[in-house]
Amino acid sequence: MINKRMTIEEIVTKHPNLIETFESKGFKGLNNKAILKQVGRLPLETVLTNKKMNVDAFIALLNESFAKDQVTDVTLMEKEKKENAINISGLLPCPVRLPLLEILNEHKNIDNINYELKAAAEGLDWIKEEVMNAKTEDDLADVFISAGFDLFFEEDLMKKFKNQNVFKDYTGLDDYNTDFENKDISLKDPSGDYSMLAVVPAVFLVNKKELGDRPAPKTWKDLLDPMYEKSISLPVSDFDLFNAILIHLYKYYGEEAVEKLGKGLVESMHPAEMVKSDKRKTKKKPAITIMPYFFTRMALPGGVMEPVWPEDGAIISPIFMLTKKDKKEQVESIAKLFASKEVGEIFAHKGLFPCVNKEVDNRIEGKTFKWIGWDYINNNNIGEILRNCMELFEKGMN
Template sequence: MNKYFKLTDTVYDITEKYPEAKELLISHGFEQLKNDLMRKTMGRTISLETALKSRKINPELFVQKLTDAIEQEQYSTGTGLSAMKKESGAEIRVEGVLPCPIRLPLLEKLESWLKENGDIAAKTDYDLKAASMGLDGTKERVLAAHGDAEKLSDLYLSAGFDLFFDHKLMGRYRDAGVFEDISGLEHLNPDFENEHINLRDPKGQYTIIGAVACVFMVNTQVLGDRRFPSSWEDLLSPEFENSISLPVRDLDMFNALTLHIRRFFGKEGVEKLGRNLLSGMHPAQMVKAGKQQQGPAVSITPYFFTQMIDDKSPLVPVWPKEGAIISPIFLLTKAASKDKVKPFVDFLFSKEVGELMSVNGKFPSTNPLVNNHLAPEQSFLWLGWDYIHENDIGALILETERDFYAAAGKEFV
């Protein structure tokens, strides 16, 4: 349990102490909390646990989200790093989300960099939340721009595909030529630019600074006499029906995973994966479940979480032979803002930040100066820019999600 609140605490007590809890609950469907009288009356009579059960919300995952939100606010207050002002008159606006394991150390480096560059800090507002908080606020602001690129932030940073390629969101601006890759790099890290993969956008619009690599872990105590899987294709086999856990609530990773399965194994592959789904755990839950003799035989997870396995665990990490599926960490820059945001881009592409991502967070960097310490067989599986440019990725995400859940026969909330 976290150190801030208990599930048995009332909704009123938690929202009174932590205003961010109110916003998070409202985003999960508790619209009545917008009325402060309702919050003070009804909120005193219902515990957080009861409230979450009423909407079939996973309490463990909600607690993690709220804990992240509280710590994010405390860190911002303690360091002077402020969230973006919604009616900001700042010259430079930066927003997005960062992978949870590297968010705080990266923000510390950013704070130090801004102190050294006071002229930039004075005219900048930014909001870089933990990935667990999602991108709902960013999406709302993009939709509210109604096609006016001047209303967009100058720089966006996030993993995943839906925000950056959905035609209702960034896709419309991409088609209009609003964005430009201003990294200035002639070549990416050879781990990401070789005869098998190239993350450089041939249209020169999108920049990728790193990747969340998706692998899997096999629970040898649960596997039984089934053959040991070593590839994505193996996981689609009927022998793993109702045996696989994957992070369905981590939309960035879930969308990346299912899009790649569709790209390389077709609609049938997505349906096979759906039929093989047993549970939708957070990666940390997967590691915890690995200590038990029940549960999923295979857990699909970001590579980072394989580092949490202890020597006595029955979990065996597997880097798939086709390559680890990646959810790219995109950096999207408005061409009209390139002069004023170039220092930010240079900072995010610096060797120091690249090493922080790769070493501390196990999120391989595309910076050519960074050694990702990957073995030759640790390759990557990538959608490919041709596939991205030839398809409506936003529509494909929705279609793939429908196919997956129809085959799974279950929903996760």
């Protein structure tokens, strides 16, 4: 795992594939040994501070770039299945996965815990299959952690077990962080079934050069203007966030809004690619990209890429946790660990995923959020809405 005390020379020597990541952020010539020795001897923290770049965000991006290929002790431990142990299953956002696994491995009952917590980039299909094949609650893991509207609210996935009163929130968080307190936001599940740990905010990154004479969008409704057709890049492969964007636009602006978003699509990219889209050698570059807030912090100050936090609030994809109601004695300490201030600060500071724990300073300076709300979730068939949204989006693309 890369840390701020390592030098650039040390990092790229061990992980030469990261040279491209450095270059996309303005570090040139690292393939040249003479240049590498000249700029590579200082600690990474010092170099980034001198360039006025966010240290934690940049290091998290480096770690995310090779997380899939990295083999660590904590990853190996995931494969050691123990009998009669508590099972944890799910996905963790790439920028925070390794530090969270390290904390989990320090848990007092780790010898009685099995876990399979994959990088979010690997997708939810394997969990969906596990849940879909589960005939009773005994076939489910005891703790689930992930983002994803479809996984948690589809009638044939987690919702069928929610309706059977299988889950209970054991985090002990009675009040959520005041960053989420306004007339439109109430993140805490009123039924006490779902636990929420943090949120992934979706914001805009504007390429001022590609935007030309057009004004930068300030709200989600602005994005639907015909002037932005074939000008928007979306995280289509990031299903959790993409679904969150679709369902929010559907709720607030109707079917036409989802179709218009499809008309705006110029291409789909991973957020790490979006940040450096101004350097791509394609004929058509996106003028606006929608991405997790974390990746906007990678944009170089003074460059053509400018982050915009929507005035009507960043659409959020919540990071949920489900714990089995009848396993309170075994799972309560795990629930409290993931809802703790220590873990919350990892979410908020390393991943820039604002945390619900009220003791955590999310460092978001009063920014607002957009959330569809529990009433909408509980009174609608979310799976059916998402399928309809996808059809509308694809119709707009064609």
